[in-house]
Amino acid sequence: MTTESATIRRSQRQRRSESERRCLDAAVELVSQQGVERTGLAQIGDKAGTSRGLPGYLFGSKRELLRHMVIDLQRHWASVIGERSPQGTGVEEITNYVERYFKLLFSPKGRRYLGAMMGIVAAEASGLADAEGLGREINDRLRGTFCRMIEDGLADGSIRRGADARTEAGLIVAQLRGITLDWLIDRQSVLATTQWEAVVAHIRRALEAPG
Numbered sequence: 745m746t747t748e749s750a751t752i753r754r755s756q757r758q759r760r761s762e763s764e765r766r767c768l769d770a771a772v773e774l775v776s777q778q779g780v781e782r783t784g785l786a787q788i789g790d791k792a793g794t795s796r797g798l799p800g801y802l803f804g805s806k807r808e809l810l811r812h813m814v815i816d817l818q819r820h821w822a823s824v825i826g827e828r829s830p831q832g833t834g835v836e837e838i839t840n841y842v843e844r845y846f847k848l849l850f851s852p853k854g855r856r857y858l859g860a861m862m863g864i865v866a867a868e869a870s871g872l873a874d875a876e877g878l879g880r881e882i883n884d885r886l887r888g889t890f891c892r893m894i895e896d897g898l899a900d901g902s903i904r905r906g907a908d909a910r911t912e913a914g915l916i917v918a919q920l921r922g923i924t925l926d927w928l929i930d931r932q933s934v935l936a937t938t939q940w941e942a943v944v945a946h947i948r949r950a951l952e953a954p955g
Contacts (some may be wrong), residue, residue, distance in 0.1 A: 767799045776859030780867035807874045832899020839944045846940040864932040887913045904953045
Protein backbone atom coordinates (compact mmCIF):
# COMPACT_ATOMS: atom_id res chain seq x y z
CA MET A 745 0.00 0.00 0.00
CA THR A 746 1.38 3.41 -0.95
CA THR A 747 1.69 6.28 1.51
CA GLU A 748 -0.93 8.18 -0.47
CA SER A 749 -3.49 5.36 -0.35
CA ALA A 750 -2.84 4.83 3.39
CA THR A 751 -3.43 8.53 3.98
CA ILE A 752 -6.68 8.37 1.99
CA ARG A 753 -7.90 5.39 4.03
CA ARG A 754 -7.08 7.11 7.32
CA SER A 755 -8.90 10.19 6.09
CA GLN A 756 -11.95 8.10 5.18
CA ARG A 757 -11.94 6.42 8.61
CA GLN A 758 -11.63 9.81 10.30
CA ARG A 759 -14.55 11.23 8.30
CA ARG A 760 -16.68 8.20 9.14
CA SER A 761 -15.75 8.44 12.82
CA GLU A 762 -16.59 12.14 12.88
CA SER A 763 -19.93 11.50 11.17
CA GLU A 764 -20.76 8.71 13.61
CA ARG A 765 -19.88 11.01 16.52
CA ARG A 766 -22.18 13.74 15.23
CA CYS A 767 -25.03 11.28 14.70
CA LEU A 768 -24.65 9.77 18.18
CA ASP A 769 -24.55 13.22 19.79
CA ALA A 770 -27.67 14.20 17.83
CA ALA A 771 -29.43 10.99 18.88
CA VAL A 772 -28.67 11.64 22.55
CA GLU A 773 -30.05 15.16 22.25
CA LEU A 774 -33.23 14.08 20.47
CA VAL A 775 -33.97 11.02 22.61
CA SER A 776 -33.47 13.04 25.79
CA GLN A 777 -35.92 15.67 24.51
CA GLN A 778 -38.64 13.62 22.85
CA GLY A 779 -38.07 9.93 23.49
CA VAL A 780 -37.18 7.02 21.24
CA GLU A 781 -40.41 6.52 19.36
CA ARG A 782 -40.57 10.09 18.02
CA THR A 783 -36.88 10.08 16.98
CA GLY A 784 -36.15 8.82 13.48
CA LEU A 785 -32.97 8.29 11.48
CA ALA A 786 -33.72 11.15 9.07
CA GLN A 787 -34.34 13.50 11.98
CA ILE A 788 -31.03 12.47 13.54
CA GLY A 789 -29.30 13.26 10.24
CA ASP A 790 -30.90 16.71 10.19
CA LYS A 791 -29.89 17.39 13.79
CA ALA A 792 -26.33 16.19 13.11
CA GLY A 793 -26.03 18.47 10.09
CA THR A 794 -25.45 15.55 7.73
CA SER A 795 -27.64 14.10 5.00
CA ARG A 796 -30.92 12.53 6.18
CA GLY A 797 -29.84 9.15 4.86
CA LEU A 798 -26.37 9.07 6.45
CA PRO A 799 -27.38 7.65 9.89
CA GLY A 800 -29.01 4.68 8.14
CA TYR A 801 -25.94 4.18 5.96
CA LEU A 802 -23.56 4.34 8.94
CA PHE A 803 -25.53 2.19 11.39
CA GLY A 804 -27.88 0.15 9.20
CA SER A 805 -30.99 0.58 11.35
CA LYS A 806 -32.46 2.68 14.12
CA ARG A 807 -32.02 -0.17 16.61
CA GLU A 808 -28.33 -0.51 15.76
CA LEU A 809 -27.81 3.23 16.15
CA LEU A 810 -29.55 3.07 19.55
CA ARG A 811 -27.33 0.15 20.56
CA HIS A 812 -24.23 2.18 19.72
CA MET A 813 -25.74 5.13 21.58
CA VAL A 814 -26.18 3.03 24.73
CA ILE A 815 -22.56 1.83 24.54
CA ASP A 816 -21.41 5.42 24.06
CA LEU A 817 -23.56 6.70 26.93
CA GLN A 818 -22.16 4.07 29.28
CA ARG A 819 -18.60 4.94 28.25
CA HIS A 820 -19.22 8.63 28.88
CA TRP A 821 -21.03 7.84 32.12
CA ALA A 822 -18.06 5.85 33.44
CA SER A 823 -15.64 8.62 32.49
CA VAL A 824 -17.73 11.40 34.08
CA ILE A 825 -19.12 9.76 37.22
CA GLY A 826 -16.66 6.91 37.64
CA GLU A 827 -17.54 3.34 38.50
CA ARG A 828 -15.69 3.39 41.84
CA SER A 829 -14.49 5.92 44.38
CA PRO A 830 -10.72 5.86 44.92
CA GLN A 831 -10.89 4.66 48.50
CA GLY A 832 -13.18 4.08 51.46
CA THR A 833 -15.49 1.40 52.75
CA GLY A 834 -18.34 -0.17 50.79
CA VAL A 835 -20.90 2.15 52.40
CA GLU A 836 -18.78 5.20 51.62
CA GLU A 837 -18.37 4.08 48.01
CA ILE A 838 -22.13 3.77 47.63
CA THR A 839 -23.00 7.13 49.17
CA ASN A 840 -20.21 8.88 47.24
CA TYR A 841 -21.50 7.36 44.01
CA VAL A 842 -25.06 8.49 44.76
CA GLU A 843 -23.82 12.02 45.45
CA ARG A 844 -21.91 12.07 42.14
CA TYR A 845 -25.02 10.75 40.38
CA PHE A 846 -27.14 13.66 41.63
CA LYS A 847 -24.46 16.25 40.86
CA LEU A 848 -24.38 14.94 37.31
CA LEU A 849 -28.18 15.02 37.13
CA PHE A 850 -28.13 18.75 37.93
CA SER A 851 -25.63 19.56 35.14
CA PRO A 852 -26.67 20.26 31.51
CA LYS A 853 -24.55 17.38 30.23
CA GLY A 854 -25.96 15.08 32.89
CA ARG A 855 -29.54 15.95 31.99
CA ARG A 856 -28.84 14.95 28.40
CA TYR A 857 -27.12 11.71 29.41
CA LEU A 858 -29.74 10.70 31.95
CA GLY A 859 -32.60 11.92 29.78
CA ALA A 860 -31.40 9.72 26.91
CA MET A 861 -30.87 6.74 29.23
CA MET A 862 -34.34 7.13 30.72
CA GLY A 863 -35.75 7.49 27.20
CA ILE A 864 -34.27 4.10 26.27
CA VAL A 865 -35.54 2.49 29.50
CA ALA A 866 -39.03 3.92 28.97
CA ALA A 867 -39.07 2.77 25.34
CA GLU A 868 -38.29 -0.81 26.31
CA ALA A 869 -40.86 -0.68 29.13
CA SER A 870 -43.50 0.36 26.58
CA GLY A 871 -42.60 -2.58 24.31
CA LEU A 872 -40.88 -0.64 21.52
CA ALA A 873 -38.96 -3.21 19.47
CA ASP A 874 -36.11 -0.81 18.64
CA ALA A 875 -35.22 -0.59 22.35
CA GLU A 876 -35.67 -4.26 23.29
CA GLY A 877 -32.92 -5.34 25.71
CA LEU A 878 -31.21 -1.92 25.72
CA GLY A 879 -33.00 -0.44 28.74
CA ARG A 880 -32.37 -3.66 30.65
CA GLU A 881 -28.67 -3.39 29.80
CA ILE A 882 -28.50 0.14 31.21
CA ASN A 883 -30.21 -0.80 34.48
CA ASP A 884 -28.33 -4.10 34.81
CA ARG A 885 -25.02 -2.26 34.63
CA LEU A 886 -26.05 0.22 37.34
CA ARG A 887 -27.39 -2.56 39.57
CA GLY A 888 -24.16 -4.47 39.02
CA THR A 889 -22.11 -1.46 40.12
CA PHE A 890 -24.02 -1.15 43.39
CA CYS A 891 -24.01 -4.91 43.89
CA ARG A 892 -20.20 -4.96 43.75
CA MET A 893 -19.98 -2.09 46.22
CA ILE A 894 -22.35 -3.85 48.64
CA GLU A 895 -20.30 -7.04 48.38
CA ASP A 896 -17.19 -4.99 49.17
CA GLY A 897 -18.98 -3.55 52.20
CA LEU A 898 -19.94 -7.01 53.39
CA ALA A 899 -16.32 -8.07 53.06
CA ASP A 900 -14.88 -5.06 54.92
CA GLY A 901 -17.59 -5.10 57.61
CA SER A 902 -19.06 -1.66 56.84
CA ILE A 903 -22.35 -3.22 55.70
CA ARG A 904 -24.53 -5.22 58.07
CA ARG A 905 -24.28 -8.97 57.90
CA GLY A 906 -27.14 -10.65 56.09
CA ALA A 907 -27.77 -7.84 53.59
CA ASP A 908 -28.65 -9.28 50.18
CA ALA A 909 -26.50 -7.45 47.63
CA ARG A 910 -28.80 -7.94 44.63
CA THR A 911 -31.94 -6.91 46.51
CA GLU A 912 -30.37 -3.83 48.07
CA ALA A 913 -28.76 -2.80 44.76
CA GLY A 914 -32.15 -3.07 43.05
CA LEU A 915 -33.76 -0.86 45.71
CA ILE A 916 -31.09 1.83 45.31
CA VAL A 917 -31.47 1.86 41.51
CA ALA A 918 -35.25 2.04 41.82
CA GLN A 919 -34.94 5.12 44.04
CA LEU A 920 -32.48 6.84 41.72
CA ARG A 921 -34.49 6.09 38.60
CA GLY A 922 -37.75 7.27 40.18
CA ILE A 923 -36.26 10.56 41.36
CA THR A 924 -34.50 11.09 38.02
CA LEU A 925 -37.72 10.56 36.06
CA ASP A 926 -39.72 12.86 38.34
CA TRP A 927 -37.09 15.58 38.13
CA LEU A 928 -36.71 15.38 34.35
CA ILE A 929 -40.49 15.75 34.01
CA ASP A 930 -41.01 18.52 36.57
CA ARG A 931 -37.87 20.33 37.69
CA GLN A 932 -39.88 23.14 39.28
CA SER A 933 -41.74 20.99 41.79
CA VAL A 934 -39.44 18.05 42.52
CA LEU A 935 -37.04 18.82 45.37
CA ALA A 936 -34.30 16.54 44.11
CA THR A 937 -31.65 18.02 46.44
CA THR A 938 -33.72 17.13 49.49
CA GLN A 939 -34.40 13.68 48.06
CA TRP A 940 -30.67 13.23 47.41
CA GLU A 941 -29.99 13.75 51.11
CA ALA A 942 -32.86 11.43 52.03
CA VAL A 943 -31.58 8.65 49.75
CA VAL A 944 -28.09 8.86 51.26
CA ALA A 945 -29.56 8.76 54.79
CA HIS A 946 -31.78 5.81 53.85
CA ILE A 947 -28.83 3.88 52.41
CA ARG A 948 -26.91 4.37 55.63
CA ARG A 949 -29.85 3.29 57.80
CA ALA A 950 -30.53 0.24 55.62
CA LEU A 951 -26.97 -0.96 55.09
CA GLU A 952 -24.52 0.29 57.69
CA ALA A 953 -23.29 -2.29 60.14
CA PRO A 954 -24.22 -1.53 63.78
CA GLY A 955 -21.58 0.07 65.94
